[in-house]
Amino acid sequence: MQSVEVNGLIFDKYLSAEKIAEIVDKVAQRINSDYAGKEPLFICVLNGAFMYASDLFKCITLSSAITFVRLKSYEGTATTGEVKILTPLTVDIKGRDVIVIEDIIDTGLTMHGFIQQLKEMGANSVELTSFLFKPEALKYTDATPKYAGLEIPTKFVLGYGLDFDEKGRNLPALYVLRSSES
Numbered sequence: 001m002q003s004v005e006v007n008g009l010i011f012d013k014y015l016s017a018e019k020i021a022e023i024v025d026k027v028a029q030r031i032n033s034d035y036a037g038k039e040p041l042f043i044c045v046l047n048g049a050f051m052y053a054s055d056l057f058k059c060i061t062l063s064s065a066i067t068f069v070r071l072k073s074y075e076g077t078a079t080t081g082e083v084k085i086l087t088p089l090t091v092d093i094k095g096r097d098v099i100v101i102e103d104i105i106d107t108g109l110t111m112h113g114f115i116q117q118l119k120e121m122g123a124n125s126v127e128l129t130s131f132l133f134k135p136e137a138l139k140y141t142d143a144t145p146k147y148a149g150l151e152i153p154t155k156f157v158l159g160y161g162l163d164f165d166e167k168g169r170n171l172p173a174l175y176v177l178r179s180s181e182s
């Protein structure tokens with residue numbers, strides 16, 4: 001599909017499933033190399049990162065575990081400026097090398113709050129991987145992902161786990177909101 005309609009808005013294809021797989025594999029190889037000899041704990045931020053986390057984790061060759069949290073700071077296409085922790089972390093992360101898996105870093109607000117909490121819980125190290133990164137939208141620099149799949153302009157995207165009001169997560173490719181000029 002070259003374009004999709006969700007809630008009356010048109011989104012055009014931005015990345016194919018094949019291109020996504022290439023990007024994910026590259027990130028995984030960097031993590032495999034940087035964490036050689038270590039046993040990092042991956043924390044997948046639900047819901048958006050579930051597809052990226054699944055694909056990434058399959059490419060991780062390290063001895064490592066994965067756990068899941070739900071945080072929410074978004075409604076519709078504009079940030080609400082609020083971080084809600086919907087399901088808290090149940091694993092003891094004291095002394096662990098943590099890698100947080102996100103779908104997209106926009107303002108960085110969600111990760112700014114979460115990374116701080118992980119450090120307070122006694123993690124040995126905390127790094128961030130995000131499938132997508134919107135550098136021009138970033139407001140919290142501590143949320144800059146060390147392992148970013150792809151930098152994109154400040155536009156709304158959906159598919160590959162990312163939603164628009166809970167729709168579009170199932171699309172295997174990534175789509176970008178068509179602007180009024182195009």
Ligand code: IMP
Nearest residue numbers: 048074105106107108109110156157162
């Ligand atoms: P931040 O806290 O502003 O960095 O927002 C991060 C969260 O907002 C992500 O985990 C997504 O759930 C959501 N988000 C940001 N940009 C987009 C987008 O373009 N499409 C879908 N969700 C987005």
